[in-house]
Amino acid sequence: MRKIIVATGNEGKMKEIRQILAGDGIEYVSLKDENLQDVEIVEDGTTFEENAVIKARTIAEITGQMVLADDSGLEVDYMDKAPGVYSARFLGEDTSYTVKNNYIIDKLAQAKGEERSARFVCVIACAFPDGKVITTRGTIEGQIGYEEKGENGFGYDPIFFLPERGCTTAELPPEEKNKISHRGRALTAMYEKLKEEKVL
Numbered sequence: 365m366r367k368i369i370v371a372t373g374n375e376g377k378m379k380e381i382r383q384i385l386a387g388d389g390i391e392y393v394s395l396k397d398e399n400l401q402d403v404e405i406v407e408d409g410t411t412f413e414e415n416a417v418i419k420a421r422t423i424a425e426i427t428g429q430m431v432l433a434d435d436s437g438l439e440v441d442y443m444d445k446a447p448g449v450y451s452a453r454f455l456g457e458d459t460s461y462t463v464k465n466n467y468i469i470d471k472l473a474q475a476k477g478e479e480r481s482a483r484f485v486c487v488i489a490c491a492f493p494d495g496k497v498i499t500t501r502g503t504i505e506g507q508i509g510y511e512e513k514g515e516n517g518f519g520y521d522p523i524f525f526l527p528e529r530g531c532t533t534a535e536l537p538p539e540e541k542n543k544i545s546h547r548g549r550a551l552t553a554m555y556e557k558l559k560e561e562k563v564l
């Protein structure tokens with residue numbers, strides 16, 4: 365079976381990536397699966413695109429293979445689009461998401477209705493051994509909830525409320541989240557591009 369490396373150490377992402385791309389006869393493996401978890405990746409970009417490219421290129425250069433990477437995050441409009449590209453590092457990499465999520469809820473104490481707007485953004489990069497790189501972007505619009513709700517997903521999902529569904533992305537079954545999520549959209553677009561270019 366053909367194997368494609370996804371340059372991520374985030375297990376929540378990896379699980380969704382496998383679910384979204386399931387059924388194409390390719391095995392998607394993480395950095396840990398390939399014993400590459402200790403490779404230093406300097407994520408010093410200021411955009412999702414820059415960071416996704418840095419991750420995919422670093423691993424493509426080392427392995428000589430085509431590599432996928434995901435850079436994603438939560439933009440809260442009331443917080444000037446923070447935490448954005450710093451979503452994983454927000455309040456410290458080792459701080460629990462209960463603390464991060466409740467901090468955001470508290471920040472929005474005075475925000476009402478539309479003022480609570482937020483989005484998840486995901487950029488997928490595909491880097492080739494010859495240095496070529498392509499990216500796709502997906503977003504999902506929502507609002508910051510008033511309390512954490514739901515056990516599915518990971519990270520900020522318990523506070524990402526979808527008004528049209530009346531629930532958070534952590535309350536959606538995984539297959540429902542993947543159909544509409546930033547990651548589902550960006551990955552589907554990447555899959556189509558790679559098919560067009562006859563790489564898959």
Ligand code: ITT
Binds near residue numbers: 371
């Ligand atoms: P890798 O760089 O190893 O892939 P990371 O977690 O450090 O893992 P990012 O820098 O892209 O990755 O940070 C993404 C963060 O954005 C992630 O840790 C979550 O906090 C948040 N995030 C992204 N997608 C999410 C989703 O679908 N649901 C909830 N939170 C999400």
